[in-house]
Structures are given as C-alpha cells and as structure tokens.
Amino acid sequence: MAEVAARTVMLAGGVGGARLGHGLQAHLGEQLTVVVNTGDDLERHGLLVCPDHDTVMYTLAGIDNREWGWGIAGETFATAEMLERYGEESWFRLGDRDLATHIVRTARLRAGERLTTICRDLQRALGVRAAILPMTDAQVRTEVLTEDGWLEFQEYFVHRHQAPTVTDLRFRGIEDAAATPEVLEALEASELIVIAPSNPFVSVRPILAVDGIEAALQAARARGVPVVAVSGIVGGKAIKGPADRMLVSLGHEASALGVARQYTGVADVFVLDNVDETLAPAIEALGLRTVVTDTIMVDDAGRARLASAVLAAANVG
Amino acid sequence: MAEVAARTVMLAGGVGGARLGHGLQAHLGEQLTVVVNTGDDLERHGLLVCPDHDTVMYTLAGIDNREWGWGIAGETFATAEMLERYGEESWFRLGDRDLATHIVRTARLRAGERLTTICRDLQRALGVRAAILPMTDAQVRTEVLTEDGWLEFQEYFVHRHQAPTVTDLRFRGIEDAAATPEVLEALEASELIVIAPSNPFVSVRPILAVDGIEAALQAARARGVPVVAVSGIVGGKAIKGPADRMLVSLGHEASALGVARQYTGVADVFVLDNVDETLAPAIEALGLRTVVTDTIMVDDAGRARLASAVLAAANVG
Numbered sequence: 001m002a003e004v005a006a007r008t009v010m011l012a013g014g015v016g017g018a019r020l021g022h023g024l025q026a027h028l029g030e031q032l033t034v035v036v037n038t039g040d041d042l043e044r045h046g047l048l049v050c051p052d053h054d055t056v057m058y059t060l061a062g063i064d065n066r067e068w069g070w071g072i073a074g075e076t077f078a079t080a081e082m083l084e085r086y087g088e089e090s091w092f093r094l095g096d097r098d099l100a101t102h103i104v105r106t107a108r109l110r111a112g113e114r115l116t117t118i119c120r121d122l123q124r125a126l127g128v129r130a131a132i133l134p135m136t137d138a139q140v141r142t143e144v145l146t147e148d149g150w151l152e153f154q155e156y157f158v159h160r161h162q163a164p165t166v167t168d169l170r171f172r173g174i175e176d177a178a179a180t181p182e183v184l185e186a187l188e189a190s191e192l193i194v195i196a197p198s199n200p201f202v203s204v205r206p207i208l209a210v211d212g213i214e215a216a217l218q219a220a221r222a223r224g225v226p227v228v229a230v231s232g233i234v235g236g237k238a239i240k241g242p243a244d245r246m247l248v249s250l251g252h253e254a255s256a257l258g259v260a261r262q263y264t265g266v267a268d269v270f271v272l273d274n275v276d277e278t279l280a281p282a283i284e285a286l287g288l289r290t291v292v293t294d295t296i297m298v299d300d301a302g303r304a305r306l307a308s309a310v311l312a313a314a315n316v317g
Numbered sequence: 318m319a320e321v322a323a324r325t326v327m328l329a330g331g332v333g334g335a336r337l338g339h340g341l342q343a344h345l346g347e348q349l350t351v352v353v354n355t356g357d358d359l360e361r362h363g364l365l366v367c368p369d370h371d372t373v374m375y376t377l378a379g380i381d382n383r384e385w386g387w388g389i390a391g392e393t394f395a396t397a398e399m400l401e402r403y404g405e406e407s408w409f410r411l412g413d414r415d416l417a418t419h420i421v422r423t424a425r426l427r428a429g430e431r432l433t434t435i436c437r438d439l440q441r442a443l444g445v446r447a448a449i450l451p452m453t454d455a456q457v458r459t460e461v462l463t464e465d466g467w468l469e470f471q472e473y474f475v476h477r478h479q480a481p482t483v484t485d486l487r488f489r490g491i492e493d494a495a496a497t498p499e500v501l502e503a504l505e506a507s508e509l510i511v512i513a514p515s516n517p518f519v520s521v522r523p524i525l526a527v528d529g530i531e532a533a534l535q536a537a538r539a540r541g542v543p544v545v546a547v548s549g550i551v552g553g554k555a556i557k558g559p560a561d562r563m564l565v566s567l568g569h570e571a572s573a574l575g576v577a578r579q580y581t582g583v584a585d586v587f588v589l590d591n592v593d594e595t596l597a598p599a600i601e602a603l604g605l606r607t608v609v610t611d612t613i614m615v616d617d618a619g620r621a622r623l624a625s626a627v628l629a630a631a632n633v634g
Contacts, residue, residue, distance in 0.1 A: 046428075079416050100405075103416075108363075
C-alpha cells in the first residue's frame with residue numbers, strides 16, 4: 001500500500017511514542033512533528049532532565065539503546081559514579097552522554113532561551129529529521145496521588161518503581177502553560193494527528209491540558225483531519241509502564257477498550273492489537289473507527305509496519 | 318631529621334601547590350590547610366569550574382592523573398564528546414568524573430551554599446585529610462593584558478596556550494572579596510606558612526590581594542610564624558606554566574631571584590633548587606634566608622622530600 005506523505009503531528013510520551021515516531025519518521029521525514037509531554041520533566045543535580053523529549057530525540061536520531069529500552073547506545077556512567085561518591089542521590093542515574101543534553105539545555109535555559117528553541121537545536125545536532133516540540137515552554141510537573149500523598153512523577157515512576165497505587169493526578173503549573181507558536185502552527189498545518197501508544201493519563205492528558213492544544217486539535221478535526229489513537233495496552237497489559245494498573249486504580253478497565261474510552265471526542269480512529277480483536281465492536285460502539293493490526297514494535301521493521309498501518313488507517317478514513 | 322607536625326597553611330595555585338601539598342599532607346595530615354587561588358575559576362557550559370582547587374583536591378585525594386599531570390586518573394570524555402556534538406566550545410575539555418565536581422558545586426551554589434562549605438564536603442567525600450580552602454567565597458576573575466587586550470585567564474592560559482605576552486594583570490572582583498572565617502582562623506592558628514612553588518603573579522598574588530589575608534599573614538609573622546616560599550622557577554624555567562615568560566614580560570628576571578623579589582616583605586625563608594645555588598647570596602641580600610635543595614617533585618618520594626625540606630627550613634628558623 002502506498003501512502004501519501006502527510007504533514008503529521010503525533011502527541012507522545014516516552015518509549016512507545018519514540019518507537020512509533022521512529023517508524024513514522026521513516027515514512028514522513030520532515031513532515032513529522034512530535035509534540036512531547038514535559039510533565040515528567042525533573043531537575044537532577046541542578047540540571048533539567050526531559051525524559052520524554054530525550055527518549056524521542058535519541059530514538060529518532062537512531063542512537064537509542066535497544067538493549068536497555070532507554071538512554072543512549074554505548075552509554076557509560078563515569079560521572080554518575082563520581083556523583084554517588086559525592087553523596088548525591090542515585091535513584092535517577094544519568095549517563096555520561098545523556099548528561100551533555102541536560103548540561104546544554106540547563107545552561108541555555110538559564111541564559112534566557114526558550115526550551116523549544118534549545119530542543120530543536122539539540123535535535124538538529126543529532127541529525128533528527130522530524131521536529132520534536134515540547135508541549136509548552138512553561139514548567140508543568142505531573143504529580144500522582146498515592147497512599148503516601150502527592151508524589152512527583154519521577155519519584156513515583158523511578159524511585160518507587162511505580163509500586164504505589166495512583167488514585168488521582170494533577171499537573172502542577174498547567175494553569176500557566178500555553179501552547180507554543182510551533183505546536184499551534186504544526187497542528188494548524190496538520191493533515192493527520194496521531195496519539196501515540198503512550199500512557200493516556202500521564203503522557204497524553206497533560207499535552208491536551210496545555211492551553212490551546214486541544215482546541216487546535218479540535219479545529220483540525222473540524223476541517224477533516226483524522227485523529228488516530230494507538231492503544232498502548234495489549235492483552236490487558238501495558239507494553240511498558242504502569243498504564244494498566246493506573247487504568248484500574250483510576251476506575252477504568254485495563255484493556256484497549258479502557259484506553260479507547262479516554263479518547264472519545266478526541267480521536268476518530270483507534271488502532272488496537274490483533275490479540276484484542278474481540279474488543280473492536282465495543283470500541284466502535286464508542287464512535288471510534290477501529291483498525292486491528294500487529295502493534296508490537298520489537299525492531300525497526302515493527303516500527304515501520306505500525307507506522308504504515310497508522311498512515312493507512314488515516315487514508316481510508 | 319624528625320620534624321614536629323605543625324599547623325601549617327600553604328598558599329597555592331594548581332599543579333606545583335598540589336604536589337607540595339600532597340607531600341606536606343603525608344607529614345601533617347589534618348594539620349595542613351591549603352588556601353587556593355580562585356582567580357583562575359571559570360564557567361563552562363553553565364558550570365563553575367575551579368581548576369586550582371580541583372587539582373589540589375584530586376592530588377591530595379590520591380586520584381590525580383600522573384600521566385597527564387592534570388585531571389583524574391582513568392578519566393574519560395564521553396560527556397565532552399557529546400557536548401562537542403551539540404556544538405559546544407571544546408577548548409576547555411572536562412572529563413566525565415571531573416564534571417561531577419562541577420555539577421555538584423554549581424547546584425549547591427545555586428541553592429545558596431558557600432563555596433567553602435561545598436568544597437570541604439567534596440574533599441571529605443574523596444578522603445582528603447587536609448583542608449583545602451578557596452581564598453574567598455566571592456567571585457574573583459584574573460585577567461591578563463596582552464596585545465589583544467584584556468583576556469580572561471583561561472582564555473589566555475588554555476585557549477591561547479599562553480602564547481600572548483602578558484604586560485599587566487588585574488583581579489576582577491577583588492575589591493568585593495573578603496577572606497572567609499575559615500581562612501582567617503587557619504592563619505591565626507598557624508605555626509608555619511608556606512608559599513607553594515606556584516606562579517607568583519596569577520596564583521599567589523590574588524590570594525594575598527583578598528581583603529584580610531595578607532594582614533593575617535603579617536600578624537602571624539609578627540608573632541614569630543615563619544613564612545617559607547618555594548621557587549617554581551628552576552634554572553630560569555618554570556616547572557609548569559608561563560611564570561618564566563611572565564616574569565620577563567612584567568619587567569622582572571626569569572630566575573629564582575626574580576621570584577624571590579616578589580616575596581620580600583612577605584616571606585622569611587626562600588627555598589630554591591640546587592641548580593640555582595649561585596643565586597642564594599643575591600636572595601639572602603634581599604633579606605630572605607635561603608634553603609638550597611632538590612625542588613623537583615617527579616614522584617611521591619620527591620613530593621615528600623621537598624615537603625620535609627620545607628618543614629625543616631621552618632624549624633631551623
């Protein structure tokens with residue numbers, strides 16, 4: 001099947017978005033814009049770390065560490081070991097190469113530059129063809145409510161290994177966060193919008209909560225741009241991360257159907273895995289057209305195949 | 318010869334001070350305080366780098382890179398390579414382990430801590446027995462006047478490989494720099510003061526120019542504490558760095574005698590190398606008692622030997 005390259009905007013979190021983004025970039029090149037969640041960002045050792053942006057950037061640059069599923073290929077930890085010798089907290093360990101990203105970003109932010117400008121320069125330096133845009137230049141910090149009270153996202157996600165049960169979410173700073181001109185222009189020019197197989201609550205929802213983004217998405221839909229969402233839940237389990245447990249603890253169903261329910265009124269097409277085929281009628285009943293395909297991206301071929309299916313799903317619409 | 322361990326304060330720059338400091342620490346342990354020049358400090362990639370402090374710290378911690386004569390043993394440059402990929406200036410290259418020092422220091426400074434407090438913690442974490450004190454917590458920046466105008470010290474020293482001729486010096490910020498309580502207490506309690514074989518102009522002079530330090534040194538002398546200066550010029554050449562050329566371009570003689578002239582009225586004893594023995598009478602004529610010995614520190618034995626000679630020189634005084 002031959003798809004026409006279309007100006008595509010994908011809303012994404014980390015790993016799932018990075019893999020599908022890599023597949024889409026292979027088809028679309030510069031036509032692809034990825035809008036990434038920044039609610040997971042954190043400061044470590046005085047440096048701003050943007051885990052979702054950086055995972056997508058390293059993956060689209062082709063330097064992602066396939067063995068670990070995060071970080072940079074060939075990464076080393078000499079600085080981290082020395083930081084630990086100095087008694088610095090070590091639960092969020094930064095690799096030597098990765099640190100360069102945070103060092104440059106932090107220095108330039110302190111010099112008054114915009115996060116978006118800095119990220120675009122970093123991407124270009126690494127040869128990324130797509131544009132990866134932070135959802136906002138403002139500081140938004142996702143927090144989760146657990147039996148231990150409100151926790152910063154990475155405290156929950158990395159330090160506590162997602163063990164606490166999440167019963168509520170909030171995005172600190174979201175009231176003051178506005179969409180950037182770059183994000184709005186990309187959505188205005190878009191011919192296709194994709195919602196990555198990312199966590200609906202902590203990856204996609206913060207993006208849509210930024211002032212101006214959901215309105216721009218709805219404006220695009222109103223002019224006929226299809227929004228294709230991809231399920232990150234396969235066979236009732238999250239491919240990566242705590243989305244399955246979060247669905248349950250937030251009162252939903254840990255299934256592709258549970259994910260689809262988060263996207264009614266936002267998406268037009270829902271892509272789910274072959275193993276979840278029986279859920280398709282219930283999802284169609286929500287008003288979403290379904291596409292059933294192999295959504296597992298174990299290698300480049302898998303990434304390109306799912307990207308192809310997503311583009312085809314939009315074209316048939 | 319058995320010296321009695323004495324509370325000793327050494328004023329020092331980088332490599333020469335680090336080596337003699339290592340030798341003195343072997344004799345004196347916690348009795349040694351090294352007051353280091355901070356006029357060579359600089360900001361790289363948004364991080365505060367303190368070359369003299371760190372050279373002394375790594376050396377006294379026993380992790381100095383003996384092969385290179387600077388930095389940390391076994392150092393790697395993964396972060397630096399990535400920084401270069403991002404287009405960052407690469408003339409002042411920071412190693413991965415070394416970077417941890419600058420990262421922690423910068424984060425804690427931004428959090429409002431004093432440079433002295435931070436440095437002491439870093440030293441203790443590395444097992445340094447002596448105390449290494451920045452000459453001040455204030456920002457002082459040495460600049461050198463050349464045919465290209467005023468240059469920041471590291472721009473001259475590292476970037477331009479000390480090629481420009483230095484015709485004047487200034488210490489930007491020195492008017493607002495005061496000695497710390499730690500430096501003043503060390504000088505008040507001192508039984509011996511040593512001036513390291515460091516550059517008299519850009520290592521020792523900024524320390525003495527900090528408000529309170531020379532006065533405290535003179536107060537110590539007034540109560541009989543000997544000040545022993547060691548020549549960093551041997552056979553008319555600087556063991557390391559541009560001190561020999563600076564002596565000439567600033568209107569002095571590139572010799573141990575030229576160095577000794579910088580310390581009249583400050584030091585009581587002058588230690589010079591065997592090869593410069595013929596200069597001893599002229600130095601004595603300046604009012605400095607001389608000690609002629611082997612001042613070259615090629616290994617631990619050499620460091621301990623010179624330290625021993627310095628301590629003996631004071632005891633005989």
